[in-house]
Amino acid sequence: MEKKIFSEEIKNVILEKLKGERKVSFLVGAGLSAESGIPTFRGKHGFWTSGSKNYTPQEIGTKRMFDINSNEVWRWFLYRISICNEAKPNLGHIELSKIEQLLPFRFHLISQNVDGLHFEPESLINTVYLIHGDLRFMRCSEECTKQLFKIPQELVDKKRTRETPITFEETELLKCPNCNSETRPHVLWFDELYNEYHYHLDTVLRIAKKTGLLFVIGTSGATNLPQRVVRNTLKRQGIVIDINPNENLFSKKLEKLKNGYIVKATSSDALTELRKIIAQSL
Ligand SMILES: [Zn+2]
Structure with a gap:
Protein backbone atom coordinates (compact mmCIF):
# COMPACT_ATOMS: atom_id res chain seq x y z
CA MET A 1 0.00 0.00 0.00
CA PRO A 39 20.31 27.76 -2.01
CA THR A 40 18.91 29.31 1.16
CA PHE A 41 21.92 31.63 1.46
CA ARG A 42 21.81 31.17 5.21
CA GLY A 43 24.43 28.41 5.05
CA LYS A 44 27.86 28.29 3.43
CA HIS A 45 26.49 29.65 0.12
CA GLY A 46 25.77 32.88 1.90
CA PHE A 47 29.28 34.11 2.59
CA TRP A 48 30.40 36.96 0.42
CA THR A 49 33.91 38.32 0.10
CA SER A 50 34.41 42.00 -0.56
CA GLY A 51 38.03 43.11 -0.59
CA SER A 52 39.56 41.09 2.22
CA LYS A 53 36.41 40.97 4.33
CA ASN A 54 33.83 38.20 4.59
CA TYR A 55 30.19 39.15 4.97
CA THR A 56 27.16 37.07 5.89
CA PRO A 57 23.83 37.62 4.06
CA GLN A 58 22.60 39.29 7.26
CA GLU A 59 25.37 41.87 6.81
CA ILE A 60 25.34 42.30 3.03
CA GLY A 61 21.53 42.36 2.72
CA THR A 62 21.09 45.58 4.66
CA LYS A 63 20.26 49.20 4.02
CA ARG A 64 23.32 50.06 6.04
CA MET A 65 25.64 48.18 3.67
CA PHE A 66 23.88 49.61 0.62
CA ASP A 67 24.49 53.14 1.91
CA ILE A 68 28.20 52.34 2.36
CA ASN A 69 28.79 50.35 -0.83
CA SER A 70 25.82 49.99 -3.16
CA ASN A 71 27.93 48.49 -5.94
CA GLU A 72 28.98 45.58 -3.75
CA VAL A 73 25.41 44.97 -2.59
CA TRP A 74 24.15 44.98 -6.18
CA ARG A 75 26.95 42.56 -7.15
CA TRP A 76 25.74 40.11 -4.53
CA PHE A 77 22.09 40.52 -5.57
CA LEU A 78 22.86 40.19 -9.30
CA TYR A 79 24.69 36.95 -8.50
CA ARG A 80 21.60 35.67 -6.64
CA ILE A 81 19.34 36.86 -9.46
CA SER A 82 21.42 34.90 -11.99
CA ILE A 83 20.95 31.73 -9.90
CA CYS A 84 17.18 32.28 -9.63
CA ASN A 85 17.03 32.96 -13.36
CA GLU A 86 18.45 29.49 -14.06
CA ALA A 87 15.99 27.75 -11.71
CA LYS A 88 12.63 26.31 -12.70
CA ASP A 134 10.69 40.09 -5.44
CA LEU A 135 14.15 39.82 -7.00
CA ARG A 136 12.74 40.38 -10.48
CA PHE A 137 12.24 44.06 -9.63
CA MET A 138 14.20 47.12 -8.52
CA ARG A 139 12.99 50.42 -7.15
CA CYS A 140 14.34 53.92 -6.60
CA SER A 141 16.68 54.08 -3.60
CA GLU A 142 15.73 57.75 -3.14
CA GLU A 143 12.03 56.82 -3.19
CA CYS A 144 11.16 59.44 -5.84
CA THR A 145 8.39 56.98 -6.73
CA LYS A 146 7.08 53.77 -5.19
CA GLN A 147 6.92 52.23 -8.62
CA LEU A 148 8.73 48.95 -9.28
CA PHE A 149 10.87 48.53 -12.37
CA LYS A 150 11.66 45.20 -13.98
CA ILE A 151 15.40 44.53 -13.75
CA PRO A 152 16.67 44.88 -17.33
CA GLN A 153 16.73 41.48 -19.00
CA GLU A 154 20.35 41.75 -20.14
CA LEU A 155 21.39 42.00 -16.48
CA VAL A 156 19.23 39.04 -15.53
CA ASP A 157 20.39 36.79 -18.38
CA LYS A 158 24.12 37.33 -17.90
CA LYS A 159 25.84 34.33 -16.37
CA ARG A 160 27.69 35.35 -13.23
CA THR A 161 30.07 33.85 -10.72
CA ARG A 162 30.74 35.30 -7.31
CA GLU A 163 33.66 37.22 -8.85
CA THR A 164 31.83 38.89 -11.76
CA PRO A 165 32.16 42.67 -11.40
CA ILE A 166 29.46 45.14 -12.45
CA THR A 167 30.46 47.05 -15.57
CA PHE A 168 29.94 50.77 -16.10
CA GLU A 169 27.18 50.06 -18.65
CA GLU A 170 25.44 47.83 -16.13
CA THR A 171 25.61 50.54 -13.48
CA GLU A 172 23.79 52.82 -15.91
CA LEU A 173 21.08 50.20 -16.40
CA LEU A 174 20.59 50.09 -12.65
CA LYS A 175 19.60 53.77 -12.44
CA CYS A 176 16.08 54.91 -11.65
CA PRO A 177 14.27 55.56 -14.98
CA ASN A 178 12.45 58.39 -13.26
CA CYS A 179 15.15 60.46 -11.51
CA ASN A 180 18.44 58.76 -12.47
CA SER A 181 19.37 57.98 -8.84
CA GLU A 182 20.54 54.52 -7.94
CA THR A 183 17.97 51.78 -7.69
CA ARG A 184 17.95 49.06 -5.07
CA PRO A 185 16.66 45.49 -5.22
CA HIS A 186 12.97 45.23 -4.32
CA VAL A 187 13.53 43.10 -1.22
CA LEU A 188 13.11 43.60 2.49
CA TRP A 189 16.53 43.98 4.02
CA PHE A 190 17.51 42.63 7.42
CA ASP A 191 17.62 46.10 9.00
CA GLU A 192 14.26 47.25 7.59
ZN1 LIG B 1 14.02 57.83 -8.62
Whole structure:
Protein backbone atom coordinates (compact mmCIF):
# COMPACT_ATOMS: atom_id res chain seq x y z
CA MET A 1 0.00 0.00 0.00
CA GLU A 2 1.15 3.51 -0.78
CA LYS A 3 2.60 5.26 2.24
CA LYS A 4 0.42 8.17 3.33
CA ILE A 5 2.00 11.46 4.35
CA PHE A 6 -1.04 12.81 6.20
CA SER A 7 -2.25 10.61 9.06
CA GLU A 8 -5.98 9.74 9.24
CA GLU A 9 -6.32 12.15 12.16
CA ILE A 10 -4.82 15.09 10.27
CA LYS A 11 -6.71 14.20 7.12
CA ASN A 12 -9.99 14.30 9.06
CA VAL A 13 -9.12 17.67 10.57
CA ILE A 14 -8.42 19.03 7.07
CA LEU A 15 -11.68 17.63 5.66
CA GLU A 16 -13.67 19.07 8.56
CA LYS A 17 -12.17 22.55 8.01
CA LEU A 18 -12.71 22.38 4.25
CA LYS A 19 -16.45 22.08 4.95
CA GLY A 20 -16.44 25.56 6.50
CA GLU A 21 -16.07 28.85 4.71
CA ARG A 22 -12.94 30.28 6.26
CA LYS A 23 -9.87 30.84 4.19
CA VAL A 24 -7.33 28.14 3.40
CA SER A 25 -3.92 29.77 3.45
CA PHE A 26 -0.37 28.71 2.75
CA LEU A 27 2.70 30.32 4.28
CA VAL A 28 5.76 29.18 2.36
CA GLY A 29 9.50 29.68 2.67
CA ALA A 30 12.85 28.61 1.24
CA GLY A 31 12.06 24.89 1.62
CA LEU A 32 9.57 25.14 -1.24
CA SER A 33 12.27 26.37 -3.64
CA ALA A 34 15.03 24.08 -2.35
CA GLU A 35 13.95 21.38 -4.83
CA SER A 36 14.49 23.91 -7.62
CA GLY A 37 18.12 24.23 -6.55
CA ILE A 38 17.89 27.66 -4.94
CA PRO A 39 20.31 27.76 -2.01
CA THR A 40 18.91 29.31 1.16
CA PHE A 41 21.92 31.63 1.46
CA ARG A 42 21.81 31.17 5.21
CA GLY A 43 24.43 28.41 5.05
CA LYS A 44 27.86 28.29 3.43
CA HIS A 45 26.49 29.65 0.12
CA GLY A 46 25.77 32.88 1.90
CA PHE A 47 29.28 34.11 2.59
CA TRP A 48 30.40 36.96 0.42
CA THR A 49 33.91 38.32 0.10
CA SER A 50 34.41 42.00 -0.56
CA GLY A 51 38.03 43.11 -0.59
CA SER A 52 39.56 41.09 2.22
CA LYS A 53 36.41 40.97 4.33
CA ASN A 54 33.83 38.20 4.59
CA TYR A 55 30.19 39.15 4.97
CA THR A 56 27.16 37.07 5.89
CA PRO A 57 23.83 37.62 4.06
CA GLN A 58 22.60 39.29 7.26
CA GLU A 59 25.37 41.87 6.81
CA ILE A 60 25.34 42.30 3.03
CA GLY A 61 21.53 42.36 2.72
CA THR A 62 21.09 45.58 4.66
CA LYS A 63 20.26 49.20 4.02
CA ARG A 64 23.32 50.06 6.04
CA MET A 65 25.64 48.18 3.67
CA PHE A 66 23.88 49.61 0.62
CA ASP A 67 24.49 53.14 1.91
CA ILE A 68 28.20 52.34 2.36
CA ASN A 69 28.79 50.35 -0.83
CA SER A 70 25.82 49.99 -3.16
CA ASN A 71 27.93 48.49 -5.94
CA GLU A 72 28.98 45.58 -3.75
CA VAL A 73 25.41 44.97 -2.59
CA TRP A 74 24.15 44.98 -6.18
CA ARG A 75 26.95 42.56 -7.15
CA TRP A 76 25.74 40.11 -4.53
CA PHE A 77 22.09 40.52 -5.57
CA LEU A 78 22.86 40.19 -9.30
CA TYR A 79 24.69 36.95 -8.50
CA ARG A 80 21.60 35.67 -6.64
CA ILE A 81 19.34 36.86 -9.46
CA SER A 82 21.42 34.90 -11.99
CA ILE A 83 20.95 31.73 -9.90
CA CYS A 84 17.18 32.28 -9.63
CA ASN A 85 17.03 32.96 -13.36
CA GLU A 86 18.45 29.49 -14.06
CA ALA A 87 15.99 27.75 -11.71
CA LYS A 88 12.63 26.31 -12.70
CA PRO A 89 9.51 25.88 -10.57
CA ASN A 90 9.24 22.40 -9.05
CA LEU A 91 6.31 20.09 -8.34
CA GLY A 92 5.52 21.97 -5.14
CA HIS A 93 4.94 25.24 -7.02
CA ILE A 94 2.76 23.47 -9.57
CA GLU A 95 0.67 21.62 -6.97
CA LEU A 96 0.06 24.92 -5.15
CA SER A 97 -1.36 26.43 -8.32
CA LYS A 98 -3.65 23.39 -8.76
CA ILE A 99 -4.87 23.79 -5.18
CA GLU A 100 -5.61 27.45 -5.87
CA GLN A 101 -7.85 26.40 -8.75
CA LEU A 102 -9.68 23.93 -6.51
CA LEU A 103 -10.36 26.57 -3.85
CA PRO A 104 -11.26 29.80 -5.64
CA PHE A 105 -11.85 32.76 -3.26
CA ARG A 106 -10.63 30.77 -0.24
CA PHE A 107 -7.02 30.21 -1.28
CA HIS A 108 -4.27 32.64 -0.23
CA LEU A 109 -0.54 32.20 -0.63
CA ILE A 110 1.82 34.14 1.61
CA SER A 111 5.33 33.63 0.29
CA GLN A 112 8.67 34.60 1.77
CA ASN A 113 10.43 33.60 -1.44
CA VAL A 114 11.95 36.37 -3.53
CA ASP A 115 13.09 34.03 -6.33
CA GLY A 116 10.14 34.64 -8.69
CA LEU A 117 9.46 30.92 -9.15
CA HIS A 118 5.71 31.36 -8.48
CA PHE A 119 5.62 33.25 -11.77
CA GLU A 120 7.82 31.30 -14.16
CA PRO A 121 7.41 30.65 -17.01
CA GLU A 122 3.84 31.94 -16.74
CA SER A 123 2.22 33.19 -13.59
CA LEU A 124 1.26 30.02 -11.77
CA ILE A 125 -0.69 31.70 -9.05
CA ASN A 126 -3.17 34.56 -8.70
CA THR A 127 -3.58 35.20 -4.99
CA VAL A 128 -0.04 35.59 -3.72
CA TYR A 129 1.49 38.03 -1.27
CA LEU A 130 5.27 38.36 -1.43
CA ILE A 131 6.16 39.50 2.06
CA HIS A 132 9.91 39.76 1.48
CA GLY A 133 9.81 41.34 -1.98
CA ASP A 134 10.69 40.09 -5.44
CA LEU A 135 14.15 39.82 -7.00
CA ARG A 136 12.74 40.38 -10.48
CA PHE A 137 12.24 44.06 -9.63
CA MET A 138 14.20 47.12 -8.52
CA ARG A 139 12.99 50.42 -7.15
CA CYS A 140 14.34 53.92 -6.60
CA SER A 141 16.68 54.08 -3.60
CA GLU A 142 15.73 57.75 -3.14
CA GLU A 143 12.03 56.82 -3.19
CA CYS A 144 11.16 59.44 -5.84
CA THR A 145 8.39 56.98 -6.73
CA LYS A 146 7.08 53.77 -5.19
CA GLN A 147 6.92 52.23 -8.62
CA LEU A 148 8.73 48.95 -9.28
CA PHE A 149 10.87 48.53 -12.37
CA LYS A 150 11.66 45.20 -13.98
CA ILE A 151 15.40 44.53 -13.75
CA PRO A 152 16.67 44.88 -17.33
CA GLN A 153 16.73 41.48 -19.00
CA GLU A 154 20.35 41.75 -20.14
CA LEU A 155 21.39 42.00 -16.48
CA VAL A 156 19.23 39.04 -15.53
CA ASP A 157 20.39 36.79 -18.38
CA LYS A 158 24.12 37.33 -17.90
CA LYS A 159 25.84 34.33 -16.37
CA ARG A 160 27.69 35.35 -13.23
CA THR A 161 30.07 33.85 -10.72
CA ARG A 162 30.74 35.30 -7.31
CA GLU A 163 33.66 37.22 -8.85
CA THR A 164 31.83 38.89 -11.76
CA PRO A 165 32.16 42.67 -11.40
CA ILE A 166 29.46 45.14 -12.45
CA THR A 167 30.46 47.05 -15.57
CA PHE A 168 29.94 50.77 -16.10
CA GLU A 169 27.18 50.06 -18.65
CA GLU A 170 25.44 47.83 -16.13
CA THR A 171 25.61 50.54 -13.48
CA GLU A 172 23.79 52.82 -15.91
CA LEU A 173 21.08 50.20 -16.40
CA LEU A 174 20.59 50.09 -12.65
CA LYS A 175 19.60 53.77 -12.44
CA CYS A 176 16.08 54.91 -11.65
CA PRO A 177 14.27 55.56 -14.98
CA ASN A 178 12.45 58.39 -13.26
CA CYS A 179 15.15 60.46 -11.51
CA ASN A 180 18.44 58.76 -12.47
CA SER A 181 19.37 57.98 -8.84
CA GLU A 182 20.54 54.52 -7.94
CA THR A 183 17.97 51.78 -7.69
CA ARG A 184 17.95 49.06 -5.07
CA PRO A 185 16.66 45.49 -5.22
CA HIS A 186 12.97 45.23 -4.32
CA VAL A 187 13.53 43.10 -1.22
CA LEU A 188 13.11 43.60 2.49
CA TRP A 189 16.53 43.98 4.02
CA PHE A 190 17.51 42.63 7.42
CA ASP A 191 17.62 46.10 9.00
CA GLU A 192 14.26 47.25 7.59
CA LEU A 193 10.68 46.94 8.82
CA TYR A 194 7.73 45.36 7.06
CA ASN A 195 5.15 47.72 5.56
CA GLU A 196 1.86 47.39 3.74
CA TYR A 197 2.77 49.12 0.49
CA HIS A 198 5.67 46.93 -0.55
CA TYR A 199 5.26 43.85 1.67
CA HIS A 200 1.50 43.56 2.37
CA LEU A 201 1.96 43.65 6.14
CA ASP A 202 -1.64 44.56 7.13
CA THR A 203 -3.24 42.48 4.40
CA VAL A 204 -1.57 39.23 5.39
CA LEU A 205 -2.28 39.77 9.08
CA ARG A 206 -5.95 40.28 8.18
CA ILE A 207 -5.96 37.15 6.01
CA ALA A 208 -4.41 35.18 8.86
CA LYS A 209 -7.31 36.16 11.14
CA LYS A 210 -9.84 34.88 8.60
CA THR A 211 -7.96 31.64 8.00
CA GLY A 212 -9.46 28.37 9.22
CA LEU A 213 -6.69 26.19 7.89
CA LEU A 214 -3.09 27.37 7.56
CA PHE A 215 -0.32 25.26 6.06
CA VAL A 216 3.19 26.40 6.97
CA ILE A 217 5.58 24.92 4.43
CA GLY A 218 9.36 24.84 4.29
CA THR A 219 10.01 27.75 6.59
CA SER A 220 12.03 27.84 9.77
CA GLY A 221 10.03 30.49 11.60
CA ALA A 222 13.03 32.76 12.04
CA THR A 223 11.37 35.99 10.89
CA ASN A 224 8.83 38.19 12.56
CA LEU A 225 5.87 38.45 10.18
CA PRO A 226 5.49 34.68 9.57
CA GLN A 227 5.34 34.22 13.34
CA ARG A 228 2.58 36.84 13.60
CA VAL A 229 0.63 35.19 10.77
CA VAL A 230 0.67 31.88 12.64
CA ARG A 231 -0.28 33.57 15.91
CA ASN A 232 -3.23 35.39 14.29
CA THR A 233 -4.64 32.18 12.84
CA LEU A 234 -4.26 30.30 16.14
CA LYS A 235 -5.93 33.12 18.10
CA ARG A 236 -9.13 32.72 16.06
CA GLN A 237 -9.23 28.95 16.52
CA GLY A 238 -7.73 28.24 13.11
CA ILE A 239 -5.78 25.03 12.56
CA VAL A 240 -2.08 25.31 11.71
CA ILE A 241 -0.25 22.42 10.05
CA ASP A 242 3.54 22.58 9.71
CA ILE A 243 4.99 20.71 6.73
CA ASN A 244 8.75 20.37 6.85
CA PRO A 245 11.22 17.48 6.71
CA ASN A 246 13.06 19.10 9.62
CA GLU A 247 12.14 20.22 13.09
CA ASN A 248 11.87 24.02 13.26
CA LEU A 249 10.62 26.83 15.50
CA PHE A 250 7.03 26.41 14.21
CA SER A 251 6.91 22.64 14.73
CA LYS A 252 8.30 23.02 18.25
CA LYS A 253 5.56 25.51 19.07
CA LEU A 254 2.73 23.66 17.32
CA GLU A 255 3.39 20.26 18.89
CA LYS A 256 2.32 21.70 22.24
CA LEU A 257 -1.00 23.08 20.94
CA LYS A 258 -4.29 21.34 20.30
CA ASN A 259 -4.79 23.40 17.11
CA GLY A 260 -1.33 22.53 15.84
CA TYR A 261 -0.18 19.57 13.73
CA ILE A 262 3.16 18.51 12.29
CA VAL A 263 3.82 16.65 9.06
CA LYS A 264 7.40 15.61 8.36
CA ALA A 265 7.66 15.66 4.58
CA THR A 266 9.05 17.60 1.65
CA SER A 267 6.81 20.27 0.17
CA SER A 268 6.32 18.52 -3.19
CA ASP A 269 5.31 15.17 -1.64
CA ALA A 270 2.97 16.78 0.88
CA LEU A 271 1.35 19.18 -1.58
CA THR A 272 0.70 16.39 -4.09
CA GLU A 273 -1.16 14.36 -1.47
CA LEU A 274 -2.93 17.42 -0.08
CA ARG A 275 -4.18 18.38 -3.54
CA LYS A 276 -5.74 14.92 -3.87
CA ILE A 277 -7.38 15.18 -0.43
CA ILE A 278 -8.87 18.56 -1.35
CA ALA A 279 -10.02 17.36 -4.78
CA GLN A 280 -11.82 14.37 -3.21
CA SER A 281 -13.59 16.59 -0.68
CA LEU A 282 -15.22 18.78 -3.31
ZN1 LIG B 1 14.02 57.83 -8.62
